[in-house]
Amino acid sequence: MNGGHDLGGMHGLGPINPEPNEPVFHEEWERRCFALTLACGFLGEWNLDMSRRARERMHPARYLETSYYEHWLIGLQTLLVETGLITEEEIARRMGEIGAEETD
Amino acid sequence: MRALKAENVKKILQQSKGARVDVDVPLKFKSGDRVLTRNINPLGHTRLPRYARGRQGVIDQHHGVFIFPDTHAANGDKNPQNLYSVRFTARELWGDSASETDKIYMDLWDDYLEPAN
Amino acid sequence: MSDHHEHAHLPDTVLRVKALESLLVEKGLVDPAALDELIDTYEHKVGPRNGARVVARAWSNADYKTRLLQNPSAALAELGFTGRQGEDMVVLENTEKVHHMVVCTLCSCYPWPVLGLPPVWYKSAPYRARAVMDPRGVLKEFGVSLSDEIEIRIWDSTAEVRYLVLPMRPEGTEGMDEESLANLVTRNSMIGTGLPLSPHQIAHQK
Secondary structure, three states: OOOOOOOOOOOOOOOOOOOOOOOOOHHHHHHHHHHHHHHOOOOOOOOOHHHHHHHOOOOHHHOOOOOOOHHHHHHHHHHHOOOOOOOHHHHHHHHHHHHHHHHH | OOOOHHHHHHHHHOOOOOOOOOOOOOOOOOOOEEEOOOOOOOOOOOOOOOHHHHOOEEEEEEEEEOOOOOHHHHHOOOOOEEEEEEEHHHHHHHOOOOOOOOEEEEEHHHHHEEEOO | OOOOOOOOOHHHHHHHHHHHHHHHHOOOOOOOOHHHHHHHHHHHHHHHHHHHHHHHHHOOOOHHHHHHHHHHHHHHHOOOOOOOOEEEEEEEEOOEEEEEEOOOOOOOOOOOHHHOOOHHHHHHHHHHHHOOOHHHHHHHHOOOOOOOEEEEEEEEEEEEEEEEEEEOOOOOOOOHHHHHHHHHOOOOHHHHOOOOHHHOOOOOOO
């Protein structure tokens, strides 16, 4: 699809700004998101091409404004919900429970 | 279905099969052939970037037969096709102000390509 | 919702990842120990030192270099560098006349077994947009200046074939052993956005 991910030749995105000696993961949630995506992929409910497609479908503005692992997170949630492994209600409920625990 | 176990992680990563398919598909092109990429604009998944549609290139080499991602993403159909490395001049893709010498290569399947006139 | 707590709430992203992991573990779909193993593999065990060893061997051993260029996946397998996101490899040799640079404009495809996970810049919009259109400008941003006579070849990783650049062996490295040579091979030189270090650029070890 002609989505926000199809970036070859786009202008105006600014400098590349490579970070010297950058770590493999910058945040703990990135580590978990990476591992969850791979582990769920091995369940066999979807293939690699489907997982790329799940990321590509987000609104182009959102794609450009979110980070790489945020793309993975959005894609993973999309796949989990669409294959029926988890519901959006379950996710929202669990987020609320964890949020409440963390602030106590 | 069962969760992947820690003791199987190394094996499952190292023994990954990739996308190559062990089947023969008649070659549509050979090295040196001039090709034209199709101007497709599917709503679904494709690996033909917009900047390379409707452009003339040359088949550089044949990689073999691979899963076709457009159908694989849509419905799991592997639809194995020949995969070629296709070479484009910078000027073909970006116009006359681009480099005269630089080249862009990308890997494209049978269904993305037509013979160039 | 309590109205007297003044704790900063966890960002949505962090909460969402925790929620997904919690639910998936509860449903028996993921095993936390497997998650830890996946993280450990790519954070500590697989990385560009793998590719550096390959390059150093190719520089030191003409037969290995020939095998590496003619049948890359098999030659990499000799060193144990196989598996996910590296099942079908192509090795691109830099020469006096040709400089290779690798990108994935559509996502972040990268040869994991030899380079590990890609750096943020490789996966981000600016590099993905400019590499195919303005490679010399990109190289300049990385501090690399190539003469106009050199042909730049940019490889957009649109399929599952993965690319490793074999940089040119630097001057003044005659007689160096493979381990010392490997220390000159930077990750960026194996992507094509950099050149290997020269012997005087690297501190002597012990």
